[in-house]
Amino acid sequence: MSCRRLPGLLAVVSVAALATACGGKGAGGAAGAAMGGAGGAAGGAAGAAGGATGAAGAAGGGAGTGGVGGAAAQGWGACDLMPAPLPTSGTILELPIAPVLEGQPFVHGEPNVYSTGGTITPLNFRFYVSEVQLLTAGGGTVPVDLVTGDGLLQPYDVHLFIAEDAASHTPRVLAPPGTYTGVSFLLGLNAACNTPNANGRMAPLSATSQMTWPPIFGYLFLRYEARFSADGQDAGAGAAPPPLIIHMGGTPNTSSAPVIRVDGSLTVPATGSVTRGMRVAIDQIFAGATADIDVTGTVLPGEEVEAGERLRRTAAGLPLFSFAP
Amino acid sequence: MALRACGFVIALAVVLAAAGCGEGSPPPAPLLPLVDDRVPAGFPAGSTTTLAPADNALTEARAQLGKRLFFDKQLSRTRQVACATCHLPDHAFSDPNAVSAGVDDRRGTRNAPALVNLAWGEAFFWDGRAVTLEEQAGKPIEHPDEMDLALPDAVARIAADASYARSFTDAYGGPVTEDSLRRAIASFVRVLVSGGSPYDRHLRGDDEAFGEAERRGEEIFLSEKGGCFHCHPPGMLTNEGFFNNGSYDEGGDTGRQMVTNRTGDLGKFKVPGLRNIEASAPYMHDGSLATLEDVVDHYDRGGTGHPATDPAIHPLALSSAEKADLVAFLRALTDRSFLDDRRWIP
Numbered sequence: 025m026s027c028r029r030l031p032g033l034l035a036v037v038s039v040a041a042l043a044t045a046c047g048g049k050g051a052g053g054a055a056g057a058a059m060g061g062a063g064g065a066a067g068g069a070a071g072a073a074g075g076a077t078g079a080a081g082a083a084g085g086g087a088g089t090g091g092v093g094g095a096a097a098q099g100w101g102a103c104d105l106m107p108a109p110l111p112t113s114g115t116i117l118e119l120p121i122a123p124v125l126e127g128q129p130f131v132h133g134e135p136n137v138y139s140t141g142g143t144i145t146p147l148n149f150r151f152y153v154s155e156v157q158l159l160t161a162g163g164g165t166v167p168v169d170l171v172t173g174d175g176l177l178q179p180y181d182v183h184l185f186i187a188e189d190a191a192s193h194t195p196r197v198l199a200p201p202g203t204y205t206g207v208s209f210l211l212g213l214n215a216a217c218n219t220p221n222a223n224g225r226m227a228p229l230s231a232t233s234q235m236t237w238p239p240i241f242g243y244l245f246l247r248y249e250a251r252f253s254a255d256g257q258d259a260g261a262g263a264a265p266p267p268l269i270i271h272m273g274g275t276p277n278t279s280s281a282p283v284i285r286v287d288g289s290l291t292v293p294a295t296g297s298v299t300r301g302m303r304v305a306i307d308q309i310f311a312g313a314t315a316d317i318d319v320t321g322t323v324l325p326g327e328e329v330e331a332g333e334r335l336r337r338t339a340a341g342l343p344l345f346s347f348a349p
Numbered sequence: 350m351a352l353r354a355c356g357f358v359i360a361l362a363v364v365l366a367a368a369g370c371g372e373g374s375p376p377p378a379p380l381l382p383l384v385d386d387r388v389p390a391g392f393p394a395g396s397t398t399t400l401a402p403a404d405n406a407l408t409e410a411r412a413q414l415g416k417r418l419f420f421d422k423q424l425s426r427t428r429q430v431a432c433a434t435c436h437l438p439d440h441a442f443s444d445p446n447a448v449s450a451g452v453d454d455r456r457g458t459r460n461a462p463a464l465v466n467l468a469w470g471e472a473f474f475w476d477g478r479a480v481t482l483e484e485q486a487g488k489p490i491e492h493p494d495e496m497d498l499a500l501p502d503a504v505a506r507i508a509a510d511a512s513y514a515r516s517f518t519d520a521y522g523g524p525v526t527e528d529s530l531r532r533a534i535a536s537f538v539r540v541l542v543s544g545g546s547p548y549d550r551h552l553r554g555d556d557e558a559f560g561e562a563e564r565r566g567e568e569i570f571l572s573e574k575g576g577c578f579h580c581h582p583p584g585m586l587t588n589e590g591f592f593n594n595g596s597y598d599e600g601g602d603t604g605r606q607m608v609t610n611r612t613g614d615l616g617k618f619k620v621p622g623l624r625n626i627e628a629s630a631p632y633m634h635d636g637s638l639a640t641l642e643d644v645v646d647h648y649d650r651g652g653t654g655h656p657a658t659d660p661a662i663h664p665l666a667l668s669s670a671e672k673a674d675l676v677a678f679l680r681a682l683t684d685r686s687f688l689d690d691r692r693w694i695p
Contacts, residue, residue, distance in 0.1 A: 132611070132613070147659060188609075224392075227393070231584055231588055232471055232588055238572075238583055251656070269661060
């Protein structure tokens with residue numbers, strides 16, 4: 025109740041009042057954004073995205089906009105409920121994510137036919153998206169703020185995709201107008217957010233995220249649970265049933281969230297909003313979770329944790345996400 | 350810093366909303382002593398006051414009015430059943446019977462859940478069919494197996510009771526309506542905060558009442574072997590989700606599926622918070638388990654084994670000593686200061 029309502033509550037407060045109340049670093053960041061967003065972007069992104077480079081001056085038409093500077097000002101090294109000043113300009117880019125299984129829609133809570141025989145009924149599927157960056161033709165990156173449909177900042181600059189909640193399927197960012205070659209993001213949380221204790225945190229980092237783990241273990245980055253039914257069919261000679269539980273993450277300070285890169289042309293207009301659909305391939309998640317990697321001894325015992333660790337190690341190199349055709 | 354600042358913003362918004370109620374609205378009543386702003390250990394920031402929706406800001410007058418309504422049998426068709434008939438304060442506002450007796454001794458199919466720390470809740474009833482306390486509050490009044498009284502009729506009865514008139518004016522600025530009736534009851538439920546158990550004190554660093562057995566039990570609770578934390582994360586002890594915990598068997602209550610119609614939601618029920626669980630027996634959605642020992646045995650067996658059971662539910666192979674430690678931990682969730690609080694009683 026608390027966190028879900030936060031954006032709504034904030035919406036009734038004027039932008040000026042919010043900037044004042046949430047001030048401090050935010051107000052300063054806004055000023056910095058207005059004065060030199062691109063430079064701030066470079067500093068802000070550096071080191072935060074696990075290898076993604078800052079994009080000094082590479083923000084295309086968006087250099088100097090509030091959205092770029094906003095994300096840069098926070099530096100992504102922190103995990104604040106209100107992480108950055110309200111962006112003052114930019115276009116809302118919607119990135120609706122649709123789960124697919126072998127190219128077909130993967131319907132939550134319903135049996136989905138699997139090619140090796142039988143059906144998969146997903147029971148719980150959720151993951152974090154954070155540190156979103158737009159990719160530019162010159163090889164640079166433009167960090168952008170995650171926002172609500174109203175353009176308000178997402179708490180902690182983090183989005184939680186929850187399969188059973190259609191309203192959560194669309195991460196939105198405030199993007200400087202321009203043409204981009206793709207998008208990248210963390211499939212999970214940065215180190216500042218991936219702390220071993222959720223106490224006091226609001227959504228999407230509260231215990232009701234279903235991503236918190238006991239103290240010392242931090243947050244899950246991705247949680248997948250399902251039932252598999254052979255439905256009387258033979259799974260095929262040598263065909264293994266799909267993983268039923270995959271828990272990726274949950275080891276703060278010892279593992280980082282994988283950086284996901286999605287390539288594809290992306291044009292952000294100067295006004296209005298724009299939508300670019302994405303897909304997340306469940307079969308690729310299975311591929312990562314069952315990769316031939318020995319993770320014994322590197323994570324806690326447990327099939328679901330080991331499957332998650334294999335996925336974490338391989339995710340960046342797999343086509344987990346793609347733009348919809 | 351940011352939390353504090355934005356807490357201020359939320360408070361400001363609430364105040365602005367209250368101020369906008371119009372000419373003639375009564376000034377906000379003092380929030381003490383009934384409204385308790387304690388935040389149990391491990392809960393998200395935000396007191397009961399700030400968690401209340403903008404159109405039902407929490408005040409002393411509203412919570413007191415809700416308390417009176419909660420215990421008022423006029424709200425049932427037969428005038429013999431109140432909310433408190435099935436939600437007994439001494440039992441953490443649950444019912445010691447597996448299923449409660451409504452009007453004309455009609456029996457439902459589900460155990461009356463404890464009403465504890467619901468200010469932080471995100472869905473209500475075992476199947477989550479209400480998403481706010483305000484929405485929840487009216488449904489038992491109208492349910493044929495519970496109080497069986499249409500809300501318009503309930504409003505008429507309360508409106509005819511002159512002793513309520515001043516209270517509704519003080520709380521909501523006018524005579525009783527369906528909205529104000531539900532909002533008042535929700536306000537009372539919202540103040541039922543429990544955060545004084547030995548476990549809460551343990552989380553705050555005071556282990557005087559949290560001994561070795563409790564500590565071992567907590568360790569199992571938080572381990573992959575016990576696996577309890579998957580649904581009952583430390584702190585809140587509920588993730589507010591819906592899971593099939595192995596209580597479902599063929600032909601039984603379909604639970605969450607009644608709300609979503611999803612195949613995968615068969616036999617899923619809301620994960621309850623566990624504070625005061627010792628006082629809220631019997632357990633599970635149908636009250637089918639009489640004791641905490643039965644609950645631990647249920648999970649140790651892996652539930653009923655029905656194919657719809659969540660894949661995380663499987664036999665645990667707990668030893669007798671481990672089971673005893675788990676029960677000791679669960680008993681450490683008992684908050685006597687909550688159970689003995691006479692403010693809840695008219």
